[in-house]
Amino acid sequence: MEFLVLLLIFLITSPSLFVTPSHSQLSLDHYHKSCPPFSQIVQDTIINKQINTPTTAAATLRLFFHDCLLNGCDASILLSSTPFNSAERDADINLSLPGDAFDVVVRAKIALELACPSTVSCADILAVATRDLVSMVGGPYYNVLLGRKDGRVSEASHVEGKLPRPTMSVSEIITLFASNGFSIQETVALCGAHTIGFSHCKEFSSGIYNYSEYSQYNPRFAQELQKACAEYQKNPTLSVFNDIMTPNKFDNMYFQNLPKGLGLLRSDHGLYNDSRTRPFVEMYAADQNNFFEAFGKAMEKLSLYKVKTGTQGEIRRRCDAFN
The missing domain is CATH 1.10.520.10 (Peroxidase; domain 1)
Structure with a gap:
């Protein structure tokens, strides 16, 4: 009887075995x-x-x-x-x-x-x-x-x-994902989804013209973004690839871009500049298999x-x- 009680306690408290209805x-x-x-x-x-x-x-x-x-x-x-x-x-x-x-x-x-x-x-x-x-x-x-x-x-x-915005700070993003049960590492892995897709100029344009944020961009990259988005107020559909190196391939290039100042959004730059998230950015930039494993597990959880x-x-x- 004592064994059965202990077994029941173990099954209830073990996160790896607990399954919701x-x-x-x-x-x-x-x-x-x-x-x-x-x-x-x-x-x-x-x-x-x-x-x-x-x-x-x-x-x-x-x-x-x-x-x-x-x-x-x-x-x-x-x-x-x-x-x-x-x-x-x-x-x-x-x-x-x-x-x-x-x-x-x-x-x-x-x-x-x-x-x-x-x-x-x-x-x-x-x-x-x-x-x-x-x-x-x-x-x-x-x-x-x-x-x-x-x-x-x-x-x-x-x-x-309830949803992440491109202008959010890293702290805001961490808090948002934490409220849904995701760790900082899982959050960074999920942000790797930006390795494909694009963002509209209005979502990052303030950063490429505002001098206080300019240092977060590679200067040449910022100049090219200014050219690409020059007419965005007349044409709101203007956009830029999130990953300018391999825009249509799901890989770890997004993370490799961040230390080089080639991140597109404020939230992207924040991942590399924040001490809580930077180690995971560097980890995924160095090892694509590591990123893929983490992303897959985080997506299963999501x-x-x-x-x-x-x-x-x-x-x-x-x-x-x-x-």
Whole structure:
């Protein structure tokens, strides 16, 4: 009897073995019987989309972050506003989310509804499409447990302060991710997502003209950014790649750029200049395999954040509307 009590205490207190009720309902082969073509349909969809629109991988990765960090990974970011509700996607910070990411999920959903009606959640599609696209452009392959339900809440008023902004200080970013259960090392690894994608000039323009911040940029890089963004007030769509060296490849070049003053955003510079995050920047810059392993583990953890299962959600027939 004493042994059983001790064993129970160990299982409850051991973080490596403890499984939340929601997570316990997820599995790698959730659609093995209910929708056998699930993986292939998602793969075919993302390959076609990425080939025709090379910005899809970065766009989908960003969409996944914006979905998970608010209500958890429940595809609430995909819902459209109605006359009675302003949805998450219409919050100020989400207005710049590229349409490519929404489109790839919708395409996969349509194909899956034809093959397996009312079976696959939009949340699972987004999670797997993100992983497969990251892997497709050179990044790590990591496990994604399946069986999420789609959330029933999406309100723009809930977004403010819940998502990282490019103008945030490192302390603010650390605090934001810590509130969601992520360590400093995991936060730095997730910031490595900036190795692909681009940012609009308005998100960093003050730094390239403001002398007090100018020293954080490589001077020549700052001059080139001034040229690239010279007309951004007339054309708000002007943008620059986050990683100017290998913009379309998921690698550790983002971290190699930071010590050279080639970071694009204030938050990028902060990672190298802050004593709490700099060791991890240097670690990932020196060893891509180390970065890939850390990023994969952090993404696995993020993909399980506040997931809905059972009666907590639904399987939407359309990703942009409640059933």
